[in-house]
Amino acid sequence: MHLHPKPTNPISLFAIFVAILFSTTVHSDVDKASEWRQPAAENTVYLDTPEGRIVIELNPVFAPKTVTQFKRLVREKFYHGLHFYRVIDGFVAQGGDGSDLDRELTQPTLPAEFERSAAELNFVSAQANDLFAPETGFISGFPAARDAENNTAWLTHCPGVVAMARDNTPESGSTDFYIVIGQAPRYLDRNLTVFGRVINGMDIVQQINRGSSDANGIIENEHDQTPMVQAKIAADLPVEQRLAISVTNTNHSAFAELLNNRRHRSHEFFHHRPPAVLDVCQVPIAVKVD
Numbered sequence: 001m002h003l004h005p006k007p008t009n010p011i012s013l014f015a016i017f018v019a020i021l022f023s024t025t026v027h028s029d030v031d032k033a034s035e036w037r038q039p040a041a042e043n044t045v046y047l048d049t050p051e052g053r054i055v056i057e058l059n060p061v062f063a064p065k066t067v068t069q070f071k072r073l074v075r076e077k078f079y080h081g082l083h084f085y086r087v088i089d090g091f092v093a094q095g096g097d098g099s100d101l102d103r104e105l106t107q108p109t110l111p112a113e114f115e116r117s118a119a120e121l122n123f124v125s126a127q128a129n130d131l132f133a134p135e136t137g138f139i140s141g142f143p144a145a146r147d148a149e150n151n152t153a154w155l156t157h158c159p160g161v162v163a164m165a166r167d168n169t170p171e172s173g174s175t176d177f178y179i180v181i182g183q184a185p186r187y188l189d190r191n192l193t194v195f196g197r198v199i200n201g202m203d204i205v206q207q208i209n210r211g212s213s214d215a216n217g218i219i220e221n222e223h224d225q226t227p228m229v230q231a232k233i234a235a236d237l238p239v240e241q242r243l244a245i246s247v248t249n250t251n252h253s254a255f256a257e258l259l260n261n262r263r264h265r266s267h268e269f270f271h272h273r274p275p276a277v278l279d280v281c282q283v284p285i286a287v288k289v290d
Contacts (some may be wrong), residue, residue, distance in 0.1 A: 023139045026089075035254050036288065037141070038248040039199065041235035043067070043073060044245070048229040049208070054201035055243065056162055058140055061121075062155050063113040063195035066164055066173070070195065072186045073107065073230045083225035084208050086146060086265055088217035090183060091152040093208045094165055095228060096176030100216075104224040105174050112170035116188040118153035124250050127278045128257055132156075136280035142197060143280045145189065155194035157185045158281035160205075162196035199247055201286050244290035259283065 023116040043058040075081060084095035099105050123146055133145035136156065143161075146153040155161065159180050164173035165226040173193055198205060208226040211217035219225045234242045248255055263278045 005199075023174065029173050035252045037249045038087070038220075038244075038246055041242060042071075042233065044123075044234035044242075045196070046234060046237075046243075047079075047230060049204060049226055051207040051226070052201060054204050055199050055245065056196045057079070057141070057199045057247070059155065059197040061140070062142075062153075063164075063193050064114055066110050066113055066193050068194040069110060069174075070109065070164075070177070071233060074233055075236065077230070078107075078175065079228045079231040081227060081229075083219075083222060085211075085219055085222075085225050085257055086178075086217045087210045087219065087226075088163055088209055088213070089181075089210045091181065091185065093177040093181050093205060093226075094176060094178035094217075095226075096165070097245040099175050107173055107174045110164060110173045110193065111174075113193045113195070114170075115152045117152035118148065118151050121146075123153065124256065124259075124282060127263075127282045130280070131165045132189055137195055138255075138283075139281070141199075141247055141250050141285060143278070143283070154190050156280060157188045157192075157194065158197075159184060160198040160202055161194050162198065163188075163192045163194045166192060181205055181208070184279075186281070199285075200243070200289055202246060246290075248286045248287040250285070 003027075031187060039057045043060060045056040045058060047054040047056060048128045058067045058070065079096070082095060082097055084093045085098055086092075086094040086103075097106060099107075121139050123137050123139055123144070130136040130145065133156075134149070136143070136145045139153065139155075143158045144153055145156050157163070159181055159182065161180050162177055163180075165176040165178055166173040181196060187225045209219065209224055211219040215236045240258060259278060262283060263276050265274055
């Protein structure tokens with residue numbers, strides 16, 4: 001895409017894109033504690049690879065049984081030394097013990113936790129009449145959708161979400177999980193159990209070795225697979241060994257303003273204003289790591 005016919009100062013161009021990404025409004029109280037939240041240590045997983053650490057926030061509100069089993073497996077060191085064995089560029093990185101590949105299950109199967117009641121959930125609306133849902137928005141930092149008429153809500157397949165793999169039977173998920181690494185495959189919404197999302201380390205996720213498209217992403221040679229060195233629950237570590245992570249509080253008024261600014265693009269960069277619609281998967285959720 002050609003942005004300008006003459007040479008452009010790269011620093012200025014970077015500043016433009018940052019302004020577009022995070023809106024043009026700068027809040028004087030941007031660092032107020034209320035604009036940030038700290039994920040619960042009990043629901044924070046550190047997944048280490050040779051390239052670095054991936055931090056996952058789990059969501060027991062939407063997938064309580066899946067989260068319970070996943071945490072048990074982490075604490076039992078089940079994932080230590082396992083690999084990402086099916087990685088499709090622009091789609092997902094899937095890892096585990098390979099039970100999703102018609103291999104014998106080693107753990108109990110899980111119920112389908114595709115959606116839940118929308119009652120008592122603090123839903124921050126992003127877009128009505130979404131392509132895949134009556135309405136999209138955010139629930140406690142997670143991109144979500146809901147159907148108010150049927151009183152249901154679900155988590156959406158945006159980049160970085162973590163979901164349980166399965167075969168054709170809805171209740172067949174067990175151990176293997178995937179991380180969305182490419183464009184949002186929203187057609188999978190309510191067809192697989194989304195139980196977490198990467199809140200830090202997507203740059204590490206993007207370094208996971210890819211498989212061949214001819215083999216549907218399957219990497220047969222274990223030496224070519226990216227290993228999971230270890231996985232730990234943050235709550236099981238001494239406080240001084242935990243990462244101090246703060247995530248955008250999507251219930252704060254500053255986030256509502258960000259949504260409005262992204263829906264109505266007013267930056268001078270835009271010579272053709274995009275329509276006033278908002279893709280829930282294109283909203284940045286800022287993270288601070290101290």
